[in-house]
Amino acid sequence: MYLSLSDWRSRRVEPGKGAAPPFKLAPVILALGVVSLLTDVSSESVASILPLYVTASLGLSTIAYGFVDGLYQGISATVRIAAGWTADRVGSQKWVAFAGYGLSAVARIALLVADGFGSLASVIAVDRFGKGIRTAPRDALIRFAAQPEHIGRSFGVHRMLDTVGAALGPVLAFVILLAIPNGYRVVFIASLAFAIIGVAVLGLFVPNERRRHPDTVPNTARPSAAAQPGAAPQSRPRWRDVNTPEMRRLLLVAGVLGLLTVGDGFLYLVLQSRTAFAAEWFPLLYVGTNVAYLLLAIPMGRLADRWGRTRVFLAGHGALLAAYVCAVLPWAGLPATVGTLVLLGVFYAATDGVLAALAGLLSPHQSAASGIAAAQTVVAVARLIASTGFGLLWYAMGSQAALWLVAAGLALALPFAVVLLRTAQKVTA
Numbered sequence: 001m002y003l004s005l006s007d008w009r010s011r012r013v014e015p016g017k018g019a020a021p022p023f024k025l026a027p028v029i030l031a032l033g034v035v036s037l038l039t040d041v042s043s044e045s046v047a048s049i050l051p052l053y054v055t056a057s058l059g060l061s062t063i064a065y066g067f068v069d070g071l072y073q074g075i076s077a078t079v080r081i082a083a084g085w086t087a088d089r090v091g092s093q094k095w096v097a098f099a100g101y102g103l104s105a106v107a108r109i110a111l112l113v114a115d116g117f118g119s120l121a122s123v124i125a126v127d128r129f130g131k132g133i134r135t136a137p138r139d140a141l142i143r144f145a146a147q148p149e150h151i152g153r154s155f156g157v158h159r160m161l162d163t164v165g166a167a168l169g170p171v172l173a174f175v176i177l178l179a180i181p182n183g184y185r186v187v188f189i190a191s192l193a194f195a196i197i198g199v200a201v202l203g204l205f206v207p208n209e210r211r212r213h214p215d216t217v218p219n220t221a222r223p224s225a226a227a228q229p230g231a232a233p234q235s236r237p238r239w240r241d242v243n244t245p246e247m248r249r250l251l252l253v254a255g256v257l258g259l260l261t262v263g264d265g266f267l268y269l270v271l272q273s274r275t276a277f278a279a280e281w282f283p284l285l286y287v288g289t290n291v292a293y294l295l296l297a298i299p300m301g302r303l304a305d306r307w308g309r310t311r312v313f314l315a316g317h318g319a320l321l322a323a324y325v326c327a328v329l330p331w332a333g334l335p336a337t338v339g340t341l342v343l344l345g346v347f348y349a350a351t352d353g354v355l356a357a358l359a360g361l362l363s364p365h366q367s368a369a370s371g372i373a374a375a376q377t378v379v380a381v382a383r384l385i386a387s388t389g390f391g392l393l394w395y396a397m398g399s400q401a402a403l404w405l406v407a408a409g410l411a412l413a414l415p416f417a418v419v420l421l422r423t424a425q426k427v428t429a
Helices: 005-010 027-047 050-057 062-074 077-090 093-111 117-145 148-179 184-205 245-259 264-274 283-307 309-328 334-361 365-397 399-424
Strands: none
Touching: 027 093, 027 117, 027 148, 027 184, 027 283, 050 062, 050 264, 062 117, 062 264, 062 365, 077 093, 077 117, 077 365, 093 117, 093 184, 117 148, 117 334, 117 365, 148 184, 148 283, 148 334, 245 334, 245 365, 245 399, 264 283, 264 309, 264 334, 264 365, 264 399, 283 309, 283 334, 309 334, 309 399, 334 365, 365 399
16 A cells, blocks of 8 residues: 555554654754855845836846846756755765855845846856755755654654745845935845855855655555565665656646745835835835745745645645736725735745655655755746746736736646546555
8 A cells, every 4th residue: 555645644643652752952953043144145135126126227128037036036946956866876965055045145145246137137046056955955954854743743843944035135124225315236245254154154154965764665566675665775766766656746736836936126116006105115025025924934834734735835825816917906905915915925824844744754764865856857947937928918918917827827736736636645555
């Protein structure tokens, strides 16, 4: 008999073996959270001014911004799987992640001299390559260090620290722009400083450990030796161990929903076009979303461990749909803005770490980074297409009509996603 996703959802203790152990945060997860905090201060301080920098300072169109945002969202997909497989193959998740963080720091230097569409797009691409290299190995380190009974909560703690940085980054950009109008270069310099500190913390304080857990997830399509009772985990990653029916359903759902995920910057531009506020206040929109995210990251992780990770993942996309509607409803002003930001925070808290946890649990231990990378790659590619496509829709139809169209597509896709993931949870004899 094969085990389904539902068997791994709760990780209940066998009868007679006592209650699940209390939650303990591993030092590795805390250190990785600090690294992500510093790195997100760096990256989000830039991301929060990027829509205005492209459309106002450089004077480019929404089509150009859609292309840049597409690069920001999805170009990392070209290296994620290779980076995840490399980390599994060499057993050195830390140093593969270190290379990715280092590459993003180098891109921050180049950002200081980028002054046109071509140079800016190139710098964004290099920065996102770095993100693609680092993300899956880092999440694999979290998966190895986390208690199996509390894996969703462990990812939630990391994502909370990550999002503290994502909230502080836009605040930093806001303060700089408030003190120095058009001070985009100063924001870029501050971003570089935080990126360098983050790389240093990773190199000095995160050990290169790969613990051997006995909880290797069996291949649901082709049970291997690693899945048999008493068998030792395989030492080398194999793609066929990740290519299971349940994983394919998860990737299909994640990809389709990713195609219907509009970048935050576009939603904020829609809000700005309907509610008059000065350009220097624009970064605070990112702060609102990130504050909601950091407050909800741990509760959503705990809810996913108890209620079901696929349910929380799909409910998060329901919150995204509500954010679209909130952004384009006839009543504008502060309520629409706050509602959109909070719903976006719910969406990220319910999907980001939860998807990584799902992919990690559906993958054998020796292929955890590869499985996580596969899920993240599908989402990144889908969001690249979504951002580029939405820029074109905005240009052709206008912002509100384009957003209504995407909202309708997401409303139609969600019921099919529910059916697909429900099928993935069934036990097959």
